[in-house]
Amino acid sequence: MEDSQELKGWSPYLAGALTGLLLVFSVWFTGKYVGASTTFVRSAGFIERVFDADRVANLEYFIKEAPKIDWQWMFVVGIFFGSLISAVTSKTFRWQAVPTMWDERFGPNRIKRAIAAFIGGTIAMFGARLADG
Amino acid sequence: MNELIYGFVTGIIFGFLLQKGRVIRYDKQLGALRLIDMTIVKFMLSTILVAMVGVYLLKDLGLVKLSLKSTVLGGNIIGGLIFGIGWGFLGYCPGTSLGALGEGRWDAIWGIVGMLTGAALFAETYPFLKSTVLKWGDYGKITIPGILGVNHWVIIVLFIIGGISLFRWFEKRKL
Numbered sequence: 136m137e138d139s140q141e142l143k144g145w146s147p148y149l150a151g152a153l154t155g156l157l158l159v160f161s162v163w164f165t166g167k168y169v170g171a172s173t174t175f176v177r178s179a180g181f182i183e184r185v186f187d188a189d190r191v192a193n194l195e196y197f198i199k200e201a202p203k204i205d206w207q208w209m210f211v212v213g214i215f216f217g218s219l220i221s222a223v224t225s226k227t228f229r230w231q232a233v234p235t236m237w238d239e240r241f242g243p244n245r246i247k248r249a250i251a252a253f254i255g256g257t258i259a260m261f262g263a264r265l266a267d268g
Numbered sequence: 269m270n271e272l273i274y275g276f277v278t279g280i281i282f283g284f285l286l287q288k289g290r291v292i293r294y295d296k297q298l299g300a301l302r303l304i305d306m307t308i309v310k311f312m313l314s315t316i317l318v319a320m321v322g323v324y325l326l327k328d329l330g331l332v333k334l335s336l337k338s339t340v341l342g343g344n345i346i347g348g349l350i351f352g353i354g355w356g357f358l359g360y361c362p363g364t365s366l367g368a369l370g371e372g373r374w375d376a377i378w379g380i381v382g383m384l385t386g387a388a389l390f391a392e393t394y395p396f397l398k399s400t401v402l403k404w405g406d407y408g409k410i411t412i413p414g415i416l417g418v419n420h421w422v423i424i425v426l427f428i429i430g431g432i433s434l435f436r437w438f439e440k441r442k443l
Contacts, residue, residue, distance in 0.1 A: 148435070151285075151313070155317065156318055158319040159319055163332055166332065167274070175386070210282070217279060218370030220283075227371065228371055228372045229373075235294075254354075256360075256383040257383070258353055259353075262353070263362060264387060265351075265402075268347070
């Protein structure tokens, strides 16, 4: 299974170098450097605004990174579709609730994986924002 | 509006290449953290080397501007360490989590919800962090060639030599 999947990809050097070219063209044509984590701040602001609009309007960080759909927001959404297109056309799309390596070590329990992924995501994004990455 | 379309198209190509490079998967990301599979390091470093040459070339031609972030040691180091812990649990990056969902690895949803929560928590604690951690070791917008006082191409060539040596070592060790 894993072997047949290995055969369907491109060399990471090739895919990586092409991604480098993509970034160069992006900077050249639109002046945009890529990023993703600011989008999570803007989206969190969107969601929080539904429950407490005043709080979002007054929190300094949501004023700095206001809830709005911008270049990067569309870029992050695009990643989903690009990956979907590549996975479906190469037949590597696979519904999976627990990653293989996780399963081998911690078992197939979906709830356990969900909790770790949620906590991990929370910690990772807090750190990413602190590092301004 | 044009800007949004450019963002979307750039994202689609980016996601496509990430999936082709097989770097989105949890197993690949954890493989790198466990030092047993360097696929994502090969991918990222190849991207960085090509982009470094291209962007500096365009800059020297006066066609683009650099977008520097401030170096704040407190935020960069502590934030980096915290990010690493979270990354180890989740096994997806902020950007690749959307790609993971795109190839069907739907445990990424929990990660995405977690990351939205983390962003909200950061917004809550920002006033405190701004007056503490984010003040420690603030060097402003600096670059490596700037600190060393050398031409940027010297650093770029050194990075390329270092990168290719690392690639050769990975291939020899079959990492």
